[in-house]
Amino acid sequence: MRRAGALVTGMLIAGLLAGCNSTPAPEAASNEPAETALGQFFRGTTAEPTTIDPELTMAPVVCPSVRVLQDTEVIRRDDGSEKPEGLRWQASIVRTARECERGTGEAVTVRVGASGRIVTGPKGAPQVVELPLRVAVREGETVTYSRVHNVRVTMSGASQSWAFVDGPIPVADPRSAQIVVGFDS
Structure with missing residues (x-):
């Protein structure tokens, strides 16, 4: 019985890993990774992803006194x-x-x-x-x-x-x- 449980668990893990490497269906291929359920999971929110303004990453403006x-x-x-x-x-x-x-x-x-x-x-x-x-x-x-x-x-x-x-x-x-x-x- 123990062997059967380990075999079932191994098959589930293999199935999940195989699912990670599979190609999405053509209709799902257009989704951006951040808009998928997995992207929402990693962002921690269902809100739309935001774009960072490039100005925020630039060095501050040097302003003479x-x-x-x-x-x-x-x-x-x-x-x-x-x-x-x-x-x-x-x-x-x-x-x-x-x-x-x-x-x-x-x-x-x-x-x-x-x-x-x-x-x-x-x-x-x-x-x-x-x-x-x-x-x-x-x-x-x-x-x-x-x-x-x-x-x-x-x-x-x-x-x-x-x-x-x-x-x-x-x-x-x-x-x-x-x-x-x-x-x-």
Whole structure:
């Protein structure tokens, strides 16, 4: 009896193994392995298989940092007297930001942002203040981008926030790039 049980077990195992090596029926041949019951078993779900976005497997984008150039974070305008009571307005850069997108090869395109506040002085600011904001990119020893933007800010009260975004700016070598912003006198 024991031999008969072992023989039946051996035949079942041989049958299962033979089934693994057999060719599927023509109508089942079109099924992708992940869509079959065996594929569902190995995935652990009956949900459709998902495709992984190739962007997820790529190296992260190198995005150069942005800093405010020393001694250019504040700009003042007065009535010409250069006295504290002659101050019309004063603006400052409070924050910077950047956003990079992958280009070809190592290159990236960058959007650079800066924001801050304008405060009215004792002489009072005009209704519209124009801030000369420079954005520059240096790659190695070469300045590859430098532009002054006139950021127009409409004043509404003694203090007003402002924000500006420049870009897209192409950067060929983001590892050596330095991005600076600041007020141009």
